[in-house]
Amino acid sequence: MFLHGTSRINNEGHLEIGGVDTVHLAKQFGTPLYVYDVALIRQKARQFKETFEKHHVKAQVAYASKAFSSVAMVQLVHDEGLSLDVVSGGELYTALKAGFPKEKIHFHGNNKSKAELEMALQENIGCIVVDNFYEIELLKEVSSHAKGKIPVLLRLTPGVEAHTHDYITTGQEDSKFGFGLQNGQADEAIKRVREDDRFHLLGIHCHIGSQIFETTGFVMAIQKLFTKIKEWKENIDFIPEVVNLGGGFGIRYTEEDTPIPVSQYVDVIINEVKKQVALMDIPFPEIWIEPGRSLVGDAGTTLYEVGARKSVPDIREYLSIDGGMSDNIRPALYQAKYEAVLANKANEPNKDVVSIAGKCCESGDMLIWDIPLPAAKPHDLLAVFCTGAYGYAMASHYNRLTKPAVVFVEDGDAQLVIKRETYEDLVRNDLSYKVKVKKP
Ligand SMILES: Cc1ncc(COP(=O)(O)O)c(C=O)c1O
Numbered sequence: 173m174f175l176h177g178t179s180r181i182n183n184e185g186h187l188e189i190g191g192v193d194t195v196h197l198a199k200q201f202g203t204p205l206y207v208y209d210v211a212l213i214r215q216k217a218r219q220f221k222e223t224f225e226k227h228h229v230k231a232q233v234a235y236a237s238k239a240f241s242s243v244a245m246v247q248l249v250h251d252e253g254l255s256l257d258v259v260s261g262g263e264l265y266t267a268l269k270a271g272f273p274k275e276k277i278h279f280h281g282n283n284k285s286k287a288e289l290e291m292a293l294q295e296n297i298g299c300i301v302v303d304n305f306y307e308i309e310l311l312k313e314v315s316s317h318a319k320g321k322i323p324v325l326l327r328l329t330p331g332v333e334a335h336t337h338d339y340i341t342t343g344q345e346d347s348k349f350g351f352g353l354q355n356g357q358a359d360e361a362i363k364r365v366r367e368d369d370r371f372h373l374l375g376i377h378c379h380i381g382s383q384i385f386e387t388t389g390f391v392m393a394i395q396k397l398f399t400k401i402k403e404w405k406e407n408i409d410f411i412p413e414v415v416n417l418g419g420g421f422g423i424r425y426t427e428e429d430t431p432i433p434v435s436q437y438v439d440v441i442i443n444e445v446k447k448q449v450a451l452m453d454i455p456f457p458e459i460w461i462e463p464g465r466s467l468v469g470d471a472g473t474t475l476y477e478v479g480a481r482k483s484v485p486d487i488r489e490y491l492s493i494d495g496g497m498s499d500n501i502r503p504a505l506y507q508a509k510y511e512a513v514l515a516n517k518a519n520e521p522n523k524d525v526v527s528i529a530g531k532c533c534e535s536g537d538m539l540i541w542d543i544p545l546p547a548a549k550p551h552d553l554l555a556v557f558c559t560g561a562y563g564y565a566m567a568s569h570y571n572r573l574t575k576p577a578v579v580f581v582e583d584g585d586a587q588l589v590i591k592r593e594t595y596e597d598l599v600r601n602d603l604s605y606k607v608k609v610k611k612p
């Protein structure tokens with residue numbers, strides 16, 4: 173059993189996180205329950221920041237809030253002194269509700285609406301990461317809402333294929349995101365933004381994908397970007413003040429995953445930028461990164477209550493739990509794999525091999541296939557590890573299941589940070605259909 177962060181097995185043989193017994197958490201808050209190990213999030217945040225400080229490099233570490241956004245989460249990010257990447261009006265609204273410093277918010281997205289851009293300009297946030305030519309025009313249309321010049325990064329696709337699931341690679345040329353670096357779009361975007369004095373072109377951005385274990389993709393992206401920067405410096409006198417290299421740093425879900433420490437990703441990035449800056453003879457830009465998964469992924473654990481069991485003789489044992497694809501779509505969407513334990517029997521030997529089935533009406537709603545566990549009975553507590561990123565964030569109401577509660581645990585204290593939804597919440601926006609009575 174691989175335990176992340178402050179997770180441990182206590183004297184009662186129960187899984188404990190942040191000094192709190194998960195069996196008590198399940199009793200107090202119900203299941204399914206998302207539990208976040210706050211100390212582990214803080215530790216990761218500090219590792220990122222301290223590595224930049226060690227290199228004496230001007231930097232911003234912006235948490236990609238798409239991985240898990242809530243008022244408490246955003247407040248925690250602020251407490252750790254990070255910046256914030258948002259990708260919709262909703263994520264921006266959450267950040268504002270949380271009182272996050274506006275100047276440290278960066279707004280992403282390949283189809284920001286006019287209303288979203290207006291909101292971002294009215295709130296005078298740190299920068300807009302412009303994704304396409306249409307957005308440049310939209311920004312001009314709403315520019316009267318800006319408090320000064322509009323700070324802009326241009327998202328570029330460097331033509332680097334990250335080795336990860338097809339759905340989460342983003343740096344390749346054939347992508348819905350960003351301006352192509354190799355096909356002239358990036359040059360044209362720089363020209364259009366610079367020739368309009370409503371904009372302040374801060375720099376460039378790229379993000380090559382997610383759940384990446386190798387550093388070669390980052391190195392290649394940096395080399396491609398800086399080769400272009402040299403060209404821009406010589407031909408159009410453009411040198412970016414900021415180079416944002418996105419996120420994508422992988423984490424360990426199962427033993428098949430072999431991530432490197434977050435500090436090592438940052439070391440490799442900074443060393444390559446140093447090399448390129450010397451080679452191209454340009455001033456050292458501010459380096460920004462946008463980790464999502466690597467900040468919160470392994471800090472999250474989902475607790476479920478075990479229910480029905482079905483035996484298919486000589487084939488498989490299905491063990492159903494009280495959640496599933498509605499609170500964690502990743503196994504169904506990306507064939508993602510997870511590890512789990514029986515949290516109330518964490519010291520008992522594994523005697524069974526079972527497959528964990530969700531309760532949604534889909535055969536594909538399977539959380540884990542063929543996992544060894546102690547003999548499980550109804551009402552046992554299953555803890556699935558590493559669900560902190562893109563779990564709650566991608567939850568749905570499929571089958572009209574209510575979204576779970578979320579608690580933060582730290583130093584023996586548990587705090588509810590998102591309430592469990594109620595049935596009433598589910599129908600809150602539903603309206604009755606008033607059938608018009610046909611006249612005879
Ligand atoms: C632009 C951008 N930045 C940051 C991230 C965060 O990625 P990750 O959670 O893999 O660190 C993503 C998601 O892939 C993204 O699209």
Ligand SMILES: N[C@@H](CCCC[NH3+])C(=O)O
Nearest residue numbers: 238340382383502561562
């Ligand atoms: N949702 C994906 C990651 C997407 C990254 C955002 N661009 C996952 O769960 O792995």
